[in-house]
Amino acid sequence: MELLQLIKMSANFGAFSETEVAALVEAMMVSEFAHGHAFTRQGMPAAALYLVLEGAVAVTGRDIVNGAAYEPAVLREGELFSVYALLDDMPSDVDCSASGPVRAAWLDRERWQTLDARYPELGFQFQFMLASKLARDLQRLNESATTASTR
Amino acid sequence: MLVEIQEQLPAFARQVGQEGLARLLEVSSRVGLHAGDRLLRRGQPTDSLYLLVAGTLAAQVQHAQRTVEVGRIGAGAWIGEVSVLSGQMTASADVVAVDEVVLLRLRHQAFFELTGHFNPLADALVRMMVVTLTARVRGFALREIPAPPVAPPAARAGGVLGDYGWLGRRLGLRRTGQEEV
Numbered sequence: 204m205e206l207l208q209l210i211k212m213s214a215n216f217g218a219f220s221e222t223e224v225a226a227l228v229e230a231m232m233v234s235e236f237a238h239g240h241a242f243t244r245q246g247m248p249a250a251a252l253y254l255v256l257e258g259a260v261a262v263t264g265r266d267i268v269n270g271a272a273y274e275p276a277v278l279r280e281g282e283l284f285s286v287y288a289l290l291d292d293m294p295s296d297v298d299c300s301a302s303g304p305v306r307a308a309w310l311d312r313e314r315w316q317t318l319d320a321r322y323p324e325l326g327f328q329f330q331f332m333l334a335s336k337l338a339r340d341l342q343r344l345n346e347s348a349t350t351a352s353t354r
Numbered sequence: 355m356l357v358e359i360q361e362q363l364p365a366f367a368r369q370v371g372q373e374g375l376a377r378l379l380e381v382s383s384r385v386g387l388h389a390g391d392r393l394l395r396r397g398q399p400t401d402s403l404y405l406l407v408a409g410t411l412a413a414q415v416q417h418a419q420r421t422v423e424v425g426r427i428g429a430g431a432w433i434g435e436v437s438v439l440s441g442q443m444t445a446s447a448d449v450v451a452v453d454e455v456v457l458l459r460l461r462h463q464a465f466f467e468l469t470g471h472f473n474p475l476a477d478a479l480v481r482m483m484v485v486t487l488t489a490r491v492r493g494f495a496l497r498e499i500p501a502p503p504v505a506p507p508a509a510r511a512g513g514v515l516g517d518y519g520w521l522g523r524r525l526g527l528r529r530t531g532q533e534e535v
Contacts (some may be wrong), residue, residue: 210445267494290488324472330480331469338439345436345496349415350478 204256206233206308209281215332216325223325230318231308234243236301242285243295249288251309255280264297268347277302286336289315289329296340355384355407358456362408363430372466374475381464387451394445401443402461403434409455412483413447423489435483438462 210216232288233256236242244262245264250291253260265271278284278299287293289312310318319326327328356379360367367375385404389391394400396415412426422446427433437443443462460468469476 285374291429293488293492296491308409322413323477325476330477334480334483334487335439335441335532337484337491338436339441341436341491342440342442342446342495343488348494349446 205279205282206231206254206256209254209256209308211251213281213283214285215328219325219328223322226318226330226338227310227321227325230314231310233306233316236305236307238303239303240305242299242301242307243288243297245296245298246294248292249285249295251311252283252285252315253290254308255282255284256308257307259309260284260299260305260307261302262297262299266343266347267296268344269351273297286329286333288312289333355379355458359407363405365406365429366482370475370478374478377468377473377475378460378479380460381456381468382460385457385459387457388507389456391450391451391455392448393451393455393457394447394449396448398444398445399443400434400437400445400462402459403432403438403465404460404469405458406431406433407456408456410452411455412450412452414450421448430518431484432486433457435447436487438465439483439487 207224210219210224210227216224219227223268233253234285236258242253242260246267259281262276262284264273268272274312284299285295286335287295289310291312315329319329356375359375359379370378382405385393385496387409393404393411406427408429410429411433412423413425413427416422416424419446427449433449434445437445469480
């Protein structure tokens with residue numbers, strides 16, 4: 204599916220004006236990635252945020268508190284990942300790699316910062332998405348830590 | 355309350371702006387606690403998040419029938435923002451007043467109404483939360499990932515009860531809200 208169509212259908216960006224959607228589409232780059240390409244590595248900052256246009260992305264990782272493996276997951280068309288790439292030097296929380304050929308749109312921090320400054324409503328939506336992801340991750344980490352410490 | 359926030363939390367007041375602060379006060383209420391009063395109970399549903407305006411709170415967990423303090427929370431910190439943003443809506447620790455405490459209470463519904471669409475106050479609040487949450491997650495993320503567990507961990511000398519600092523860090527609790535912003 205094409206980027207414009209996916210963004211318009213997305214729950215995250217569906218409410219944006221035509222101008223904002225157009226700005227987001229213009230800011231995002233589209234690339235093809237070969238099987239095995241590592242988009243993110245757990246513990247390392249990622250280059251960009253990605254939106255899967257075609258193909259599948261395998262997600263794996265380990266709990267950073269207790270080392271237990273996460274349930275593997277697969278991301279497909281329309282799914283956004285590597286949101287932490289929008290934060291300066293923020294380590295990725297999981298490994299994401301191409302499972303077969305993948306076509307994805309991507310947005311690096313520099314392009315996002317330009318968008319954020321020019322379109323505050325778009326920036327706000329990304330910030331809220333980031334806040335929610337950070338809170339969910341923190342909740343999970345706190346649970347792991349509490350379990351580990353009271354075991 | 356406006357003056358209290360401007361005096362106690364000048365950085366916050368500047369960031370939110372005069373209009374934003376006035377709007378925030380319209381949709382929130384003041385809560386005062388005395389030393390020993392409980393604000394939250396771990397595992398219990400929550401319906402609000404709080405901005406600590408003055409005083410100190412202690413975060414505690416119960417372990418082996420004892421109360422273990424895992425961190426102190428100072429003025430400027432948000433309490434309950436993880437719960438509301440994660441959708442969990444339960445408290446992750448007991449939170450008790452250490453001394454005289456003043457809080458601004460923002461009910462979840464008001465928070466969602468406020469942040470449901472872009473406006474300068476919502477933008478400022480969410481950006482502040484991203485900064486503090488990032489610092490807390492980064493505290494975990496920068497650790498070396500442990501190897502998968504192969505056997506139950508042996509108890510360390512001194513046990514975990516005396517190791518409040520470690521548990522506090524793992525729980526992501528801040529000593530003061532101002533330090534991490």
